[in-house]
């Protein structure tokens with residue numbers, strides 16, 4: 001998965017960070033979340049959690 005910086009306002013705590021089963025999503029402050037491709041297994045949970053539709057393939 002990837003985070004689309006055109007959709008994410010990067011101004012809040014990302015709700016997807018805590019639901020990722022492999023802890024692939026990290027975020028510094030309320031900035032743009034980053035997804036570690038080496039950890040992500042493309043389960044899709046974060047896609048459903050992002051209210052802005054900013055996470056996808």
Ligand code: SF4
Pocket residue numbers: 001019020021022023024025035039040041042043044045046047
């Ligand atoms: S697709 Fe699944 S494993 Fe990958 S970042 Fe999202 S929640 Fe984590």
